[in-house]
Every structure is written in C-alpha cells, then in structure tokens.
Amino acid sequence: MQTTAAESSDWRSRILARVERVPPGFVTTYGDVSPGAPRQGGAALRGAGDRVPWWRVVRADGSLAVGDRQRALLEAEDVPFLPSGRVDLRAARIPPEVL
Template sequence: MDPTENQCDCTAAPSSPVSGSRATIEYVPVRTIATASQDVLDRVRAIPEGFVRTYGDLSPGAPRFTGTVLRTTTAEVPWWRVVRADGSLAKGARQRALLEAEGVPFAGARVDLRVARIPRDVEPA
C-alpha cells in the first residue's frame, strides 16, 4: 500500500478487551493529543511572573503529561514556573535562579506554594 494513500488523521488504539471476546480497535483523532498539548502550553504561558503552578494543576489527573509536553516542546514557554506538587524543582539550580529572579519565595529548597502557587481552579488573567 502506498503511504500517501492513507489520509486518516488518526491513530489506532486497542480498546480494553472483554474476557472471551475479540479486542476492537478504536480510532483516536491525533488532534486530541495535539489540542491537549497546546492547552498545556497555553496554561504555562498564562502563569504570571512571580508565580508557579504544579504539573498536576496544568493537567489534572495527568501530571506526567505536562512534563512530557514541556520536555518535548520547541515552543518558547516559561517552563521554570512549573514545579512539582511538593514545591521541589525538576531542573534544580537553573530553575531556582530563574524563579528567584522573578521574586518567587522559597522555603528551604522548595517553592513556598502557600504564597507563590496559583490555585488550580483560578485561571490567570
């Protein structure tokens, strides 16, 4: 088959097989993943200087998805404003220097989330 003939904008993902039945294939639009990634990047861009959000704030129920998006993007985003749920930093000294330059408060080695975190249910202006 000529690969240019396949114009489907989707990927195949097996559904959960039911005991004693054949597995079916569901097609998930690729745009779903791209849209979710873009939503994460938009949320990161919306974090104002001097504040942070956690990976889970940006992707409730899927914090690792946020990490994957940030790790693989080539877009210009303020990645340093995203911290772990306990306020610790994934990128260490480099991330800390960028946050300190913005005035983000720390409690020891962690961001003071009581002061610097934008609540999950609040969308920054």
C-alpha cells in the same frame, strides 16, 4: 485506545496555554496544568523549550524538576523558597482555577 495526532496536539496545546497564563512571580504544579495526568504536563513542556515559562511549573511538593537553572529563573522573579529549598507554595502558587 490509541491517541490520534490531533488529540495529542490538542492536550499539549491546552497544557501550554495554562503554563503561559502563570504570571511572573508565581508557580503552578504539573497536576494543575494537567489535572489527573501530571506526567503529561511534563511531557508537553519537555519539547516546548523556552517558548513558554516552563520554570514556573514545579512538583506538587514545591520541589524543582530541573534544578539550578529553574531555581535561578524563579529567584529572578522573586518566587519565595522555603529553607528546605522548595518553593513556598502557600505564597507563590497560583490557584488552578485561574489557569
């Protein structure tokens, strides 16, 4: 089954709207912004640039997909990190139902 341009735009818009609702100092995961299809979350963010706070979306284990720049932006918002270098999801993850 092929996806139409309208359907493609619709899922991207829903994902970006969820990301925009993540407040400073908190994170969400790719799976939270795109339930059942975390890779679609990454695909939607890839083309969004800095229009949305992409740095607030991390992998399900708290690791960073983008690396040093993402970490610097999260640290500037006082997002807590574990000694392993991963985001402390117990402290910083916003509940998915809020999105």
